[in-house]
Amino acid sequence: MNSTLLEMTGIRKSFYGVDVLKDVELRMQAGQTLGLVGENGAGKSTLMNIIGGNLRADAGQMQLAGELYVPHTPRDAQRAGVAFIHQELNLFANLSIAENIFLTSFPRTKLRNIDYNDMHQRADALLEQVGLRLSPRLLVENLSAGERQLVEIAKALRLAPRLMILDEPTTSLTSRETAKLFELLVSLQSNGMGLLYISHALGDVKRLCDEVLVLRDGAVVGQGPMCDFEPNQLVSMMVGRESSDQFPPRHNHPSKVKQLDVQHVTQPGVVRDISFVLNGGEVLGISGLMGSGRTELARILFGLDPMKSGHITMCGEPIERLPTAGRIARGMAMLTESRREDGLCMQASIAENMSLVAEPKYARPPWGLLRKAALTSALHAMRNAVKLSASTEWHRPVQTLSGGNQQKVVLAKWLLNQPKVLILDEPTRGIDVGAKFEIYALIDRLASDGQSILIISSEIEELLGICDRILVMSQGEIKDELARNEFDQSRIMLAALQADHVAASLRDADQ
Amino acid sequence: MRWPPEPGVRRSSKQASEFAMLDRVLQSGWLTIALSIAYACIMSVLAPGFASIENGTNVVVAMLPLMVVATGQTIVLISGGIDLSVTSVIALTSIAGAAVVTNDAGWLAGNSVATPVAVLAMLIVGAAVGFFNGGCVAWLRMPPFIVTLTTMIFASGLAVWLTQSKSISHLPTSFMLLGKQLWASGLVAIAVAVGVQTMLSRTRLGSSIRAIGNNPLTALASGVRVAPATVFAYVLSGICAAVAALLITGQLETGSPVQWENNLLDIVGATVIGGTSLYGGRGHVLWTLSGVLLLTLIDNSLNLLNLSHFTIMMAKGGVILLAALLDAWRHRRGNR
Numbered sequence: 001m002n003s004t005l006l007e008m009t010g011i012r013k014s015f016y017g018v019d020v021l022k023d024v025e026l027r028m029q030a031g032q033t034l035g036l037v038g039e040n041g042a043g044k045s046t047l048m049n050i051i052g053g054n055l056r057a058d059a060g061q062m063q064l065a066g067e068l069y070v071p072h073t074p075r076d077a078q079r080a081g082v083a084f085i086h087q088e089l090n091l092f093a094n095l096s097i098a099e100n101i102f103l104t105s106f107p108r109t110k111l112r113n114i115d116y117n118d119m120h121q122r123a124d125a126l127l128e129q130v131g132l133r134l135s136p137r138l139l140v141e142n143l144s145a146g147e148r149q150l151v152e153i154a155k156a157l158r159l160a161p162r163l164m165i166l167d168e169p170t171t172s173l174t175s176r177e178t179a180k181l182f183e184l185l186v187s188l189q190s191n192g193m194g195l196l197y198i199s200h201a202l203g204d205v206k207r208l209c210d211e212v213l214v215l216r217d218g219a220v221v222g223q224g225p226m227c228d229f230e231p232n233q234l235v236s237m238m239v240g241r242e243s244s245d246q247f248p249p250r251h252n253h254p255s256k257v258k259q260l261d262v263q264h265v266t267q268p269g270v271v272r273d274i275s276f277v278l279n280g281g282e283v284l285g286i287s288g289l290m291g292s293g294r295t296e297l298a299r300i301l302f303g304l305d306p307m308k309s310g311h312i313t314m315c316g317e318p319i320e321r322l323p324t325a326g327r328i329a330r331g332m333a334m335l336t337e338s339r340r341e342d343g344l345c346m347q348a349s350i351a352e353n354m355s356l357v358a359e360p361k362y363a364r365p366p367w368g369l370l371r372k373a374a375l376t377s378a379l380h381a382m383r384n385a386v387k388l389s390a391s392t393e394w395h396r397p398v399q400t401l402s403g404g405n406q407q408k409v410v411l412a413k414w415l416l417n418q419p420k421v422l423i424l425d426e427p428t429r430g431i432d433v434g435a436k437f438e439i440y441a442l443i444d445r446l447a448s449d450g451q452s453i454l455i456i457s458s459e460i461e462e463l464l465g466i467c468d469r470i471l472v473m474s475q476g477e478i479k480d481e482l483a484r485n486e487f488d489q490s491r492i493m494l495a496a497l498q499a500d501h502v503a504a505s506l507r508d509a510d511q
Numbered sequence: 512m513r514w515p516p517e518p519g520v521r522r523s524s525k526q527a528s529e530f531a532m533l534d535r536v537l538q539s540g541w542l543t544i545a546l547s548i549a550y551a552c553i554m555s556v557l558a559p560g561f562a563s564i565e566n567g568t569n570v571v572v573a574m575l576p577l578m579v580v581a582t583g584q585t586i587v588l589i590s591g592g593i594d595l596s597v598t599s600v601i602a603l604t605s606i607a608g609a610a611v612v613t614n615d616a617g618w619l620a621g622n623s624v625a626t627p628v629a630v631l632a633m634l635i636v637g638a639a640v641g642f643f644n645g646g647c648v649a650w651l652r653m654p655p656f657i658v659t660l661t662t663m664i665f666a667s668g669l670a671v672w673l674t675q676s677k678s679i680s681h682l683p684t685s686f687m688l689l690g691k692q693l694w695a696s697g698l699v700a701i702a703v704a705v706g707v708q709t710m711l712s713r714t715r716l717g718s719s720i721r722a723i724g725n726n727p728l729t730a731l732a733s734g735v736r737v738a739p740a741t742v743f744a745y746v747l748s749g750i751c752a753a754v755a756a757l758l759i760t761g762q763l764e765t766g767s768p769v770q771w772e773n774n775l776l777d778i779v780g781a782t783v784i785g786g787t788s789l790y791g792g793r794g795h796v797l798w799t800l801s802g803v804l805l806l807t808l809i810d811n812s813l814n815l816l817n818l819s820h821f822t823i824m825m826a827k828g829g830v831i832l833l834a835a836l837l838d839a840w841r842h843r844r845g846n847r
Contacts, residue, residue: 304731324732324734342732344726345722345729348722357733357734359718369709369713370713
């Protein structure tokens, strides 16, 4: 099989005079997997949206299997055989698997009613194709993230596409689910389908793709067979500098002052008997797979979720009975996992979001009138401290900012309150390499100033790069603890996977 | 200072620029004021007697109570809720105050403290209904719509039952002063508007309420005391309704159990016409002022044109629907 499936030539696109794509050339064969990598803002999404019919290029031509391809709408693209699996899944949780798959065109009986029998049979066949052994009658809300991803692919397969675009499909999957997804993708590919795979996880790209295309600032800076590129080389092509600078040098010196003392924290079904100490000026990492209880632990520490037993002491004061607001007032801060869900008010301005936490410090009794001048100057100082791009205006809704800048707004909001203990849950998710570096540098600076940092991350390398100590969680328990001189990626993976097999075999036995 | 502030500049980079001008106009916080002025200009030609001092006074008199109660509604809408109980709070507080002061065997008839006690009683009843609404929403997590709808029906029934459907008149002049004297009503309305907007834009409570309307989960995770702030919003709305009742009762010289029962849509409508969002998180008292102005102008001018009550209702309903459409459009824009 060596026919050209998709060919793009001279694609240009600009928004308000800013060139987002500059003469992009892309060529891929049927039965090939092309990895598309680049920093956030490099133009990957724009390029994919042009292929998927969501946007139209200002100039350039596309050919699909030798024919001129000009999609005006996503529907056009679907009809031409292009399927687009978005990063944020578009399934309705309150509908069944089959209903989701056939939502746009239900099979009908002669009386124009929905033919449920036919629909379920066909859905069954599609589910089998993606290796999902579930009843098509099951509601999507009962599925795990990985299962939903597979349903999304089954939905796309209904239209028998020639080309499938996958945008960051593994961000919310466990490693088992990822492996299952990759198996499926390989089989689709061997059936002649072309796959366009976008991801920040270079390891995944390396594993899956035959060929890779690197975008930087809207231009192609490299394309070739995967085996020609080393991961380090890819990173330096993406950012335009060497990847040895991926983590900043570290300056902090942990003290022996217990800033946070967690003893026997237990919440049935969530976490069990968690005990650890976080010292002043220390950066403590928590590693673990999704569902290991790490985010849940952070939420319990912060008072957002309940706990059944245990003690939490911050700077000598028991805080387990305090609500979140009380813990914040005493110097705790938490950057939550999802900026959109509970990290930011997306429609509110940068200034409004930044001042939300620290405002009580600027309220004057008795009426709580805010000292606006003092607050504003503090906002300005903090904005410089987190290096929020100078071009962004104060009144802009944070919605319009890039992921990296949004995360800086969240950080700024917490730092304004001068926290003693800072919990960071996935602080670099969905952020480009440059902004990541700045956030790492900020973490180092905070720790050097004596603040204690608890950081949760799915990226082991990130934890290895910035932590003094790493705890590994699995099944709601701490399975291992590594000091800096013992850091070892495979030991962490092993601890994180502990008992995973047991659980899996239990689940299989249930079925 | 920009006056009134923009409803939020929310132009995403991914939209077509052909309609940029139209976009700017529709997003502007000035839109309703501009429409009001344009509308007044047109009507001063079309409607006989529209552009007269006497009619101008009528417009202002009609605006003041609506302004006060819509100001309270603005707070609740910003918090992401809605208060449908305001009309029945007006009715209930109207008869409560009147029952205290009326010279027809009122509880404190002829007593020198009658008026202050009556006013206090009205404010307490308004606050109590607001507290009930807010409590159900904040602590019991009930949908604001059904809570306040139920309260509306209950309080309205209660008012009629208590009075056996009779109005209460023969009120002392001191009690009617605030409603009858234009300067006094004006001062009250201005004080309420300034007080509420100061609370909204310059205090911790105001930013808490806005944050709750924007994203309650973020508010909670950022240390905002969500439940007390929510309750407070509804209590303020109840108090504003009570103050409006004070003005209305004075204007009409009667406490009535069906006071303003048909004006609910005007109140929510004026707030939305001004640009305060039904989706929460966004609003300003000055916008509400412009919404009240436009709606009152429409009502007044169509009356002068001798259109029937029903035609006027259709016109107002249409305008409010348009405003809600615009709000939905702004919201979608913001979410892209």
